[in-house]
Amino acid sequence: GAVVSQHPSRVICKSGTSVKIECRSLDFQATTMFWYRQFPKQSLMLMATSNEGSKATYEQGVEKDKFLINHASLTLSTLTVTSAHPEDSSFYICSARDQQFSYEQYFGPGTRLTVT
Amino acid sequence: GDSVTQMEGPVTLSEEAFLTINCTYTATGYPSLFWYVQYPGEGLQLLLKATKADDKGSNKGFEATYRKETTSFHLEKGSVQVSDSAVYFCALSGDSSASKIIFGSGTRLSIRP
Secondary structure, eight states: OOOOEEEEEEEEOOTTTEEEEEEEEESSSSSSOOOOOEEETTEEEEEEEETTSOEEOOOEOOOOOOTTEEEETTEEEEEEEOOOOGOOOEEEEEEEOOOOOSEEEEOOEEEEEEEE | OOEEEEOOOOEEEETTOOOEOEEEEESSSSSSEEEEETTTOOOEEEEEEEEETTEEEETTEEEEEOOOTTTTTTEEEESSSSGGGGGEEEEEEOOSSOOOOOEEEEEEEEEEO
């Protein structure tokens, strides 16, 4: 149990286009999901906390107009990178919190975004 | 604020060697402590956790004990395998439902056959 999926696993897009990444909790309901960014050989940086049915809370320094987060249901959150640029190339990881049983976070496998 | 400090890598060991990766933390209250592992090209997997002082988390031969007196949560394994090669992250989460996970910088472990 407690599986989180991400789609796509890899995406290459051209500069100026937008890319949507999906994060799904497959076998549990997640009222809270988190989006992280990981640069090569570095730790995870929390970008935003996404609560179902409400606006996401962004960490300091993260542009909310560039990284659009939608948490429309208890099993799905999406991150849209708008007007992507090469510096947005990174590994994006989501996690979901199963509040029914614990406050532990379950992580998705990540999405590697390359902007050319 | 809360923070996690773990030993810098990379760490390179021979197969069957003893492993220790140090981790210390700073936090208010009573955080939960975690070790996550990230294999190449993949997301994070929870390796083990401890939720209160003196708890020992264990999984796949790895162990870590929550030491409140030294604010530490060192990861150990008695005999490493090549398949243990990965990046290991120490992390903490505060004692409220709104708490974020704070990650250490990660330690890259390479095991030679």
